[in-house]
Amino acid sequence: MDFSDTPAEAEFRTRAQQFLDAHRDDLPSLAGSEEERLERQRKWQAIKAEHGFACITWDREWGGAGGTAMEAVIFREEEARRGVPDAFFGIGLGLCIPTIIRYASEDQKQQLVAPAVRGEQIWCQLFSEPAAGSDLAGVRAKAVREGDEWVLNGQKVWTSGAHYSDFGLFIARSDPDQPRHKGLTTFFVKMDAPGIEVRPIHQMSGGVEFNEVFFNDVRVPDDQRLGAAGEGWKVAIYALMNERVQGGKQRGISAAETIALARRTPAGDATLADDGAFRGAFADWYIRTRGVQLTRYRTLTAMSRGQTPGPEASIGKLVTAFELQEMSRLLVEAQGLYGLVDDSELSMLRAEVHHDLLHAPGIRIAGGTDEILRNIIAERVLGLPKGPQPEKGKPFTLTK
Numbered sequence: 001m002d003f004s005d006t007p008a009e010a011e012f013r014t015r016a017q018q019f020l021d022a023h024r025d026d027l028p029s030l031a032g033s034e035e036e037r038l039e040r041q042r043k044w045q046a047i048k049a050e051h052g053f054a055c056i057t058w059d060r061e062w063g064g065a066g067g068t069a070m071e072a073v074i075f076r077e078e079e080a081r082r083g084v085p086d087a088f089f090g091i092g093l094g095l096c097i098p099t100i101i102r103y104a105s106e107d108q109k110q111q112l113v114a115p116a117v118r119g120e121q122i123w124c125q126l127f128s129e130p131a132a133g134s135d136l137a138g139v140r141a142k143a144v145r146e147g148d149e150w151v152l153n154g155q156k157v158w159t160s161g162a163h164y165s166d167f168g169l170f171i172a173r174s175d176p177d178q179p180r181h182k183g184l185t186t187f188f189v190k191m192d193a194p195g196i197e198v199r200p201i202h203q204m205s206g207g208v209e210f211n212e213v214f215f216n217d218v219r220v221p222d223d224q225r226l227g228a229a230g231e232g233w234k235v236a237i238y239a240l241m242n243e244r245v246q247g248g249k250q251r252g253i254s255a256a257e258t259i260a261l262a263r264r265t266p267a268g269d270a271t272l273a274d275d276g277a278f279r280g281a282f283a284d285w286y287i288r289t290r291g292v293q294l295t296r297y298r299t300l301t302a303m304s305r306g307q308t309p310g311p312e313a314s315i316g317k318l319v320t321a322f323e324l325q326e327m328s329r330l331l332v333e334a335q336g337l338y339g340l341v342d343d344s345e346l347s348m349l350r351a352e353v354h355h356d357l358l359h360a361p362g363i364r365i366a367g368g369t370d371e372i373l374r375n376i377i378a379e380r381v382l383g384l385p386k387g388p389q390p391e392k393g394k395p396f397t398l399t400k
Contacts, residue, residue, distance in 0.1 A: 026047055062101060092167075097117075141172040152215045184236070253353060
């Protein structure tokens, strides 16, 4: 593994730093209401698109810069160092629009890609259902063809950003007599189409970024189908592969912030930083975090050499989501009764630790549960045998 930038990567990093420093006043943050944050990020997305930093690896014809995967990673690293969030556009540009570029018609690409790159349109992913989350092949939403249209019915859940999205990727079962992984069809839908109802889910963290979405006789033209009818699983897997590449690093306070917090938090006659139990827990957290970072460096080294990252990327999401939950819990508990205060103006670190504690359980589910990620690591990294699949080859109607 190589920890250093190549000369070309170092030159790009300098250029990215200069661009970000020149637009310091335009950088968005997590402060303010959702509407205010969305407006600032739309503005920032347009600025990045204008200067070729919005979708670095994409071809220039789609608003990209024709750059390398490592250049995209470097730019995300430099944004992260400046506290720039990746909300609102991550799902669309990281998952949905690459699928549109792969499967949509040329006219549709011309209409949909550029506005998304500039931040004018936002996309969501309508995959998960009450009975089909990590087990995506178990979807029960229905797609019935009527002439040149499809009629969609069903319920989706945990849909991030559905309440402010303009479009969404939707997968449904179009032939229930086929096996689970067949008979599925994927579409893109307009979120203001008649028959679509979005209900926000209020989270214990205070956020409302997740939603239930109900489809009641929603009619979409056949030209909004992505891929062949009955081959939606292939389209969905392509989208999810992009999600796996995007995932991995979770938000959370840094080691330096944690140490600074511990040094000013009273614990008996000393501070939390002097407490042996805390020091041991912090050491364990730091070692695991450092291990994930080194694994990520291994992935980046492969990307730098033009190789495709493997399934070991699942390790990052599995470990960091758990550590975010455990470390934020420890820090809140260590504050004693003061830890009950989660006001952003009164609490330490602007109450980010409290937000992390309440938000972390959802991260352990989103993008693949801990159990699913462990299966991926076991089967594809360690080479262990797959578990039994009694439903394989049977019609979905017999296995649901």
